[in-house]
Amino acid sequence: MATPDLIYLTIDDGSSTKREETIRVSAEMQLEEVRSAFYAAANLSSSSTNSVLKLYRKDGVLLPIGPNTPRNSKEDRYILKSRTGNEGVDALNAVSDLLGQITAIKEKVDAMKRSISEVPDGHGAKHNPDELTPPNLLARRRPTLPSLPPQRTFTRDVTEHLKHPTFDVWQWQDDEMVDLLAHMFTELGLMTEFKLDEETLRRFLQCVKGSYNTNPFHNFRHCFCVAQMMYGILHVTNLHAQLQPLEKLVLLISCIGHDLDHPGFNNAYQVNASTELGLIYNDISPLENHHAAVLFTILKESDTNILRSLPANDYREARKQIIACVLATDMAKHGELMGRFKAGAEREGGYDMTDPAARSLLLQMVIKCADISNEVRPKHVSEPWVDNLLEEFFAQSDREKAEGLPFAPFMDRQKVTKASAQVGFIQFVLIPLFELVAKVLPNMEEPIIQPIRSALQYYKTLA
Ligand code: 5GP
Ligand code: MN
Secondary structure: OOOOOEEEEEEEOOOOOOEEEEEEOOOOOOHHHHHHHHHHHOOOOOOOOOOEEEEEOOOOOEEOOOOOOOOOOHHHOEEEEEEOOOHHHHHHHHHHHHHHHHHHHHHHHHHHHHHHHHOOOOOOOOOOHHHHOOHHHHHHHOOOOOOOOOOOOOOHHHHHHOOOOOOOOOOOOHHHHHHHHHHHHHHOOHHHHOOOOHHHHHHHHHHHHHHOOOOOOOOHHHHHHHHHHHHHHHHHOOHHHOOOHHHHHHHHHHHHHOOOOOOOOOHHHHHHOOOHHHHHOOOOOHHHHHHHHHHHHHHHOHHHOOOOOOOHHHHHHHHHHHHHHHHOOOHHHHHHHHHHHHHHHOOOOOOOOOOHHHHHHHHHHHHHHHHOOHHHOOHHHHHHHHHHHHHHHHHHHHHHHHOOOOOOHHHOOOOOOHHHHHHHHHHHHHHHHHHHHOOOOOOOHHHHHHHHHHHHHHHHHHO
């Protein structure tokens, strides 16, 4: 059993000798304190600008360095690779990384060849969609399902609060969030409307939970936050009374699935590093395409297919709209979606809710709002999310620097502060987005836009 606060490391500084170190990390520590502990273990100064640390699991998966670094055991030490500005060491490390990647790719191709040759061709044979896809992607798409834990019930106080943006998303364990999500299906009337099976829903949600990674930001709690904020927006604006049941089902499933299996590195990284996702999706929204594909892989298995009971037409429509919603969360589409929605919002006679395309666009704007809505929440709920986002950003730019790839200034630990990150994002993204949506949905000002303005003031003062 791992001791909760210890992290066991093998230090690899590029020399032939490897050292073992143990460091103590607690969830209460600041990111900088944790980083200093890792740097000290590597015999480096954390203020050194020409040294980079990378933390790997034994299977080569890169881990975030911070208070949320998953704890391990002595038997399962992480490898802490240190690199300095010394070009010789960099080149050596780059070659060893590359060799590792080539071996991993070769193993995947071999396994894929094996599985293709094993696919049965007779009619009626159970077709396993996993067999045609590289195994590492698939293994992560469909985790083994544990037996279902007993379902909790919540007090009326909790379920009423759940409908509001002030809900405290930090006080719930993963399984409690699963049950709160299940409650949303029931409360929105989706269980009865579509005759959804309760056990299937809970297995689906457990499977979703297991298919989010433990990234600092893009994790299952973020998924819960997005679904909860969407649910809050539906209630405070009374949009739930205007939407058809299928549209509510689409929104809830899209929010739940929208960042599935996020690797913690954004689209720019997927493209610049020519990752497997970049290659599979030809650099076109690789992550969002992957999230949607993982979601529908879970929905393809009958024991987790909550859409099983839908008539074929409804299923087709739901799938089309869910894909559109998940793809709309790619911020590269932000300008285009804002432009299209602005035209609809400023239309003479008001937003055209009789036009199916306009209704679909509204759903996409609602999920976009929910996706980036942390600053709508009270400060004690929202602020840890900024730390987590920056932790993920910094880990990405560290890796990009180490791999000689381009890196964005907004991810660079030398340039970004919490205040600078939030002031720009709130002013140029959040306020224009929420103000535009408020032209179509009522009652956004007090519960949703005011808190964003307060957050802007807070971060301006901090700056
Ligand atoms: P995602 O779909 O990745 O969860 O959200 C879209 C992107 O919006 C995030 O990856 C991140 O780049 C950006 N974003 C969301 N919330 C915030 C925030 O509070 N501050 C900043 N600076 N960026 C954010
Ligand atoms: Mn997201």
